[in-house]
Every structure is written in C-alpha cells, then in structure tokens.
Amino acid sequence: MIHQYKNNGYNIVLDVNSGAIHVVDDVVYDVLPFLEKGETEEQVVEKLKDRYKEEDVREAVRECQELAKEGVLFTEDTYRPAIVDFKKRPVVVKALCLHIAHDCNLACRYCFAEEGEYHGRRALMSYETGKQALDFLIASSGNRRNLEVDFFGGEPLMNWQVVKDLVRYGREQEKIHDKKFRFTLTTNGVLLNDEVMEFCNKEMANVVLSIDGRKEVNDKMRPFRNGAGSYDLIVPKFQKFADSRNQEKYYVRGTFTRNNLDFSEDVLHLADLGFKQISVEPVVAKPDEPYALREEDLPKICEEYDKLAKIMVEREKKHEGFTFFHFMIDLSGGPCVYKRLSGCGSGTEYLAVTPWGDLYPCHQFVGEEKFLMGNVWEGITATDIQDEFKGCNVYAKEKCRDCFARFYCSGGCAANSYNFHGRIDDAYDLGCELQRKRVECAIMIKAALADQEG
DSSP states (O other), X not given: OEEEEEETTEEEEEETTTOOEEEEOHHHHHHHHHHHTTOOHHHHHHHTTTTSOHHHHHXXXXXXXXXXXXXXXXXXXXXXXXXXXXXHOOOOOOEEEEXXXXXXXXXXXXXXXXXXXXXXXXXXXXXXXXXXXXXXXHHHSTTOOEEEEEEESSOGGGGHHHHHHHHHHHHHHHHHHTOEEEEEEEEOSTTOOHHHHHHHHHHEEEEEEEOOSSHHHHHHHSBOTTSOBSHHHHHHHHHHHHHHTTTOSEEEEEEEOGGGSOTHHHHHHHHHTTOSEEEEEEOOOOTTSTTOOOGGGHHHHHHHHHHHHHHHHHXXXXXXXXXXXXXXXXXXXXXXXXXXXXXXXXXXXXXXXXTTOEEESSGGGTTOGXXXXXXXXXXXXXXXXHHHHXXXXXXXXXXXXXXXXXXXXXXXXXHHHHHHHSSTTSOOHHHHHHHHHHHHHHHHHHHHHHHHHO
C-alpha cells in the first residue's frame, strides 16, 4: 500500500507498511498508481505515451521495481500477523496521570474537566492517596524500570505541597525498588513562581504550559472565573520558565477552536514570543458547542497546516526554527510494534487516578462511571474494561485498516471515539482527517529539509 501526494512543490510517496518515504519526479509519480494495480511495463508505457517519452516511462518503471525488491515500495503488512501475539501480551502499568487537583483557578470554556470537577466534586488529592498511587504503580509495573507520572488537574499548583511530597517519596522508592520515575507537570501558569520553577527544573522531565496563542484568542477561551483574561499574567512567567529550561523539555500547549481557524497565526505568535517547543491542537467538543470544529471547517484547517509547514521550513532554513508537536514523526523506524498498533496504551499501560484514588483508563474518561476500573488500594478490579482496551488496536478499527496514517496515530484517541460514537473501537472522523493532513505536512518538512542538506 502506498500513499502519494503533492505538497509545497514536492511529489511525495509513502510506502505505508515499511514507512519508507520517496520524493520522486513527475514520471515516477504518475507511473506508481499503475504499478500498484499490478499493471505490466508495457501497459504503463501505453497509458502514459501521450505524456512522457517511452524511455523515461520504462526507466521509471524499472526504478520502482528495484525499490520494491529492496523492500521499500509496495511492501506487505508485517504487523497484521503480530496482532494475535499482541493481544496475548502481558500488561504492565507504566504510567499514571495523577489528578492532583480537581479544582482550577481558570474557567476555560472548552474544558472537558468542567473547571476541574470532572462530572463530580471539587477535591484535592491527599498525600496518602498519592503515595498509594505510586505504590500501586511500582507493584503493577513488573520488570519495567522506567515509570511515568504526570501531575494533572484541574490545576496541579493548587495542591503544590502534595506534588513536592510525592516527588520526594517517589525518589525514595526508586532506590528501594530499582525504578526510575519520570515526573511531568501540566499547568495554566497562574500560580507559577520562582520556587515552582526551581523545583520543576530539578525534578520534572517535562512541563506543559497552557496558552492558546494571541492575547485575544487566549483570553476569550481561557479567562478567570470573573471573566478577566489570563494572557498578560502568564506570558512573562512562561517566557522566563522556558528560558530557565534552556528552551528544552517543555511545551507551550494551546487549543484552537472555531473562533480561530487561522490558528497558524497563534503558533507563529508563540514562536515570535521566543518559545521553541509548541503544540496547538484542535478542540474536541460536542457539535452543538459554538466553538466546536465542523466538517465544513476542514478545508480551512488543512490550508492552515500547509501554510504553517511551509513557514516552518522557511524559518528552519534561516536558523529560526521551532518544534511543532503535531509535525513530529519518526521516519527512521518509528515506535515499536506495540506502540504502532495500540498508541497511548490507555486502559492498559496508562491509567488516570482521581483525587480519591479511583482508576480510569485515562484522564478523559474520569467521571464516566462505566469506565471505573478499580482503585489504588485494591488495584484493577474491572478486568473486563482492561481487556476491552487491550483489544483496541488499528486492526480492530474498520476505519483504520486502509488508512495510510494508521501507524503514526495508532488508531487515534479511544476517548474521542467513545464520545462521538459510543464505543472505543471506532474513530473520531474529523480528527482522522486532521491527523492525515498533519502526517503529510510532517513528511513534507522532513523532505524539504533533507533536500536542503542534500
């Protein structure tokens, strides 16, 4: 299976199963569809005789045949046979999203967490519950040494002392159990100060800083509860924090909505503020929300991704580049087979913990009682839920089987599938369209920069 497209002046061909990328001339580009259908050299020559010289077509056919022999074109799907063993694999928990605070000092209009309440009550996680969560993770991690813990909310800095105490406890347990914790934090920045920055720079492997971009965009969707905007307060703090981390191991992370379909301007605004690690992602919301993205918005959104990718290439050539999270893909081999088939590992390797210790498949399922899996004291008691997520992979999803991007998104988000279709083994259609466009843009950027080096 191949996927071919044109972007920014490049003819690009992706061999889906091997992941090989080819930048080709017009003749090869036009020859490929016929070869994929199994047509012979003579048939291809006949069909293209009015467009190209015969010798050019024959040369193109032979080049493609050689690439096929080398295993980088028209390759077979080697992942499908692995699906049986994949489903039988033993599951160990390697990551927890600790809902350290079901409370927030902002009132973001698109927040799926309902200002931190998650369909329930406001609460802060106690040290005892957090400690038990870390003990559960250690006990459930098997022989895996590297473990991940994300301090999440609501707003985690509203429970800052417990964050610090849990990090300290985790570091103590590392030595006892021969484990290594990778702690991360997601914050809106309102309570960010020098003490927090200093601690994070010592202990947090990554920090996510929430901001939507331009002042008018951010303040419309990320206000305080009194309606005042948050941009002016957080931007100087975020700039200082990013610089203190040498512009590494962080992301400024935003959400674009129907209010700012020109979101490339927000990405570039953040870049012009000096940020080098940027993520601005599409909102996922019920269709009746006024800010929700709609199918008719797709052409404009795709146009924005193309525009952004082209500008990123231009800036990189001038040594003014930055990283955009959704354009980051590994073309040198990619993730392991399990990651390619199942993605984030929600409900199996990755779980969310509420302030009172309940376990859910991920942070987006918190509060959906039918997905309550157990708690940090008793462990996973609803093993049927875990089995359901264990069987969720790109081959279990009809929409993924013939999608060229399936090994990059690994089937997409189970929570989005559930919210839009009532089941976790479907796919969020609008999100799929955007994912495919992002993969195309990411490959084009790699091709353009490789062309520059060449």
